[in-house]
Amino acid sequence: MALYWRHRLLAEATRVLVSSISSDLVDARLDGRAVAESVRAATRQAVESFTQDADPPALAVVLVGDHPASASYVRGKKKAAAEVGIESTVHRRADGISQHELLELIGTLNADATVDGILVQLPLPDHIDQHAVIEAIDPAKDVDGFHPQNLGRLLIGMPQFTPATPSGIMVLLRRALDDLSGKRAVVVGRSNIVGKPLAALLMQRDANATVTVCHSRTRDLAAHTRAADIVVAAVGQPKLITADMVREGVTVIDVGINRVDDDARERGYRLVGDVDYDAIAPKAHAITPVPGGVGPMTIAMLLRNTLQAAQQRRA
Numbered sequence: 001m002a003l004y005w006r007h008r009l010l011a012e013a014t015r016v017l018v019s020s021i022s023s024d025l026v027d028a029r030l031d032g033r034a035v036a037e038s039v040r041a042a043t044r045q046a047v048e049s050f051t052q053d054a055d056p057p058a059l060a061v062v063l064v065g066d067h068p069a070s071a072s073y074v075r076g077k078k079k080a081a082a083e084v085g086i087e088s089t090v091h092r093r094a095d096g097i098s099q100h101e102l103l104e105l106i107g108t109l110n111a112d113a114t115v116d117g118i119l120v121q122l123p124l125p126d127h128i129d130q131h132a133v134i135e136a137i138d139p140a141k142d143v144d145g146f147h148p149q150n151l152g153r154l155l156i157g158m159p160q161f162t163p164a165t166p167s168g169i170m171v172l173l174r175r176a177l178d179d180l181s182g183k184r185a186v187v188v189g190r191s192n193i194v195g196k197p198l199a200a201l202l203m204q205r206d207a208n209a210t211v212t213v214c215h216s217r218t219r220d221l222a223a224h225t226r227a228a229d230i231v232v233a234a235v236g237q238p239k240l241i242t243a244d245m246v247r248e249g250v251t252v253i254d255v256g257i258n259r260v261d262d263d264a265r266e267r268g269y270r271l272v273g274d275v276d277y278d279a280i281a282p283k284a285h286a287i288t289p290v291p292g293g294v295g296p297m298t299i300a301m302l303l304r305n306t307l308q309a310a311q312q313r314r315a
């Protein structure tokens with residue numbers, strides 16, 4: 001029970017801070033960078049007070065292979081951690097690492113009392129069983145909140161670590177809407193790291209949304225999204241959600257990060273979400289851009305989880 005209340009207090013502190021910052025809802029654009037900055041500022045302050053009489057929270061990040069996007073997210077995590085006073089160590093391993101070797105590394109990090117939080121950057125190479133790796137992480141150090149124990153706790157309303165992207169989305173939704181109670185929320189995508197935990201958070205008693213989860217086999221997706229007050233797209237398909245699929249006044253959260261070729265850009269591509277932002281923005285109450293929407297929240301919420309891990313472990 002103590003864990004539960006500590007989690008709720010931290011969540012409430014973030015919510016108060018986030019709702020008190022100057023408006024980051026310019027027109028309909030819901031500025032994830034600004035909200036993430038406020039979450040990081042709150043975390044920085046809390047880390048400062050934690051380190052008055054304790055070592056800084058310590059995060060271990062495991063990165064397998066040389067997937068460029070994963071390497072870039074891990075750099076982002078390391079930099080953001082340093083900025084709020086969290087120590088981080090990246091354990092980089094070659095693509096060819098065996099599952100056994102990876103499980104051994106997790107075992108070593110679990111046993112290391114100086115490590116508060118562990119995360120394994122996803123995706124992992126095909127020859128490794130992702131579930132086995134996640135299950136090997138000590139649930140008390142599972143700052144991604146992907147361990148079955150933590151996902152199970154979330155489902156029954158006793159969260160310990162809540163996955164970063166869904167909890168970041170909840171902060172954005174609370175920033176955009178005064179009350180989620182009774183709102184019809186359609187989550188498009190049923191992944192273990194976004195869709196499923198987000199559905200659990202939205203139907204929790206402190207949110208009270210009415211939740212529908214849609215996926216690749218859903219018949220007449222547009223009929224669901226058109227009836228929704230909140231649409232969350234987390235599929236990985238550019239322009240899956242078009243203007244004719246949403247109602248006037250909708251709140252749209254775009255979780256997709258898709259690279260599309262663009263010769264005009266120096267890097268040869270640009271990032272787009274799952275949502276046709278330009279067409280939907282004029283009719284939306286609020287909508288997150290890509291980049292600069294959900295992505296920055298993912299890293300901010302991870303930092304919060306890492307502080308929480310240190311607080312719980314050292315209590």
Ligand SMILES: Nc1nc2c(c(=O)[nH]1)N[C@@H](CN(C=O)c1ccc(C(=O)N[C@@H](CCC(=O)O)C(=O)O)cc1)CN2
Pocket residue numbers: 072073076119120121122123144164165257271290291292293294295296297298299
């Ligand atoms: N172990 C984990 N693996 C993965 C997670 C996760 O939470 N834990 N989530 C994603 C990747 N991810 C963090 O790991 C992540 C994705 C996107 C961003 C972000 O800030 N995106 C920017 C754009 C960045 C760019 O230019 O490429 C944005 O949307 O503005 C941060 C973190 C999968 N793996």
Ligand SMILES: [Mg+2]
Pocket residue numbers: 032254255256273288289290291292293294295
């Ligand atoms: Mg976004």
